[in-house]
Amino acid sequence: MGLVRLVFICCFVFVYGENKHDGSIKHDDPMLNTETPNYKEYCVIGAGPGGLQIAYFLENAGRDYLVFEKDHMAGSFFQKYPIHRRLLSINKIFTGKTNKEFNMRHDWNSLISNDDSLKFGKYSKEFYPNADSLLEYLNDYATKLNLKVQYNSTMHDILKRKDGLFQMWDQHNNAYTCKYMIVATGVSEPIAPKFAGDHLIEGYENLSTNLSDYKGQSVFIFGRGNAANDVANFINGVTAVVHMLGRSPTRLA
Structure with a gap:
């Protein structure tokens, strides 16, 4: 079986609350x-x-x-x-x-x-x-x-x-x-760029944490922030190669 190329969007996800109410309160009251x-x-x-x-x-x-x-x-x-x-x-x-x-x-x-x-x-x-x-x-x-x-x-x-x-x-x-x-709620939703084939992307929030799923794989990671490096560090020992793509150079604190 040939190598399978995986594509990830790596970002933190933290949705605080839904923007809705039951209609009993009028905002223009x-x-x-x-x-x-x-x-x-x-x-x-x-x-x-x-x-x-x-x-x-x-x-x-x-x-x-x-x-x-x-x-x-x-x-x-x-x-x-x-x-x-x-x-x-x-x-x-x-x-x-x-x-x-x-x-x-x-x-x-x-x-x-x-x-x-x-x-x-x-x-x-x-x-x-x-x-x-x-x-x-x-x-x-x-x-x-x-x-x-x-x-x-x-x-x-x-x-x-x-x-x-x-x-x-x-x-x-x-x-x-x-x-x-x-x-003080942090990032509110995933960052998911739109392009042809984006339906094949697997988000950071849904990634497998089983190392055997990445054995011998060529992995392409969109993003170079904390989540991206979290994935890269975890899978680097079992993958064939890991590519990371970011909009700007990595900036450390």
């Missing part, structure tokens, strides 16, 4: 300009690393805020991604230095806090750690720092009212209003 249901000064959408980090600063500043997370845990993106479970963010614990700022530059996973127990190096010693360690870390970060996170809340139809406030609804049509809206 003038009452939207006078009522402030479930008001918070700051609304943060998403309890991933970005959402938790801004929540920490809001908590320390004594601000009125709430983080909305669609899943039952913080960092839910990392339950599935990266699909091969090995992070590409380094966890260099032993730098030979005592300077905290220098050491933090070699720690790509820890969030900023005033709690020294919340350093990622206490959760994993691996240079390229497992994604499950990051999940554990993020949920401990949210719990130990008493961050205000409302789980199982899928928000949709975010709009800015005439009075300058933001309003949105959850999956139960409960309305929320806030003065400042911070969206």
Whole structure:
């Protein structure tokens, strides 16, 4: 049997919420300009690393805020991604230095806090750690720092009212209003370029993690970001050749 050429679109996928409601709430209702249901000064959408980090600063500043997370845990993106479970963010614990700022530059996973127990190096010693360690870390970060996170809340139809406030609804049509809206949901949908034969592409979100499926294959990867390198690193030992194509040269942090 000849070599089979596989083509992948490599990107992270994270869809936060659907943009719809049941029609019982009218977006042009003038009452939207006078009522402030479930008001918070700051609304943060998403309890991933970005959402938790801004929540920490809001908590320390004594601000009125709430983080909305669609899943039952913080960092839910990392339950599935990266699909091969090995992070590409380094966890260099032993730098030979005592300077905290220098050491933090070699720690790509820890969030900023005033709690020294919340350093990622206490959760994993691996240079390229497992994604499950990051999940554990993020949920401990949210719990130990008493961050205000409302789980199982899928928000949709975010709009800015005439009075300058933001309003949105959850999956139960409960309305929320806030003065400042911070969206920390990451990439919202797959990046899929259109060209002849694109129906043959297999997306990163659906790739097999069984190495035997790639033995002796010539593999062409569209993209040179984290997801693309995740796939290339995983299959490189069993493939005949791996080609990677990107719109620009690879940029490292």
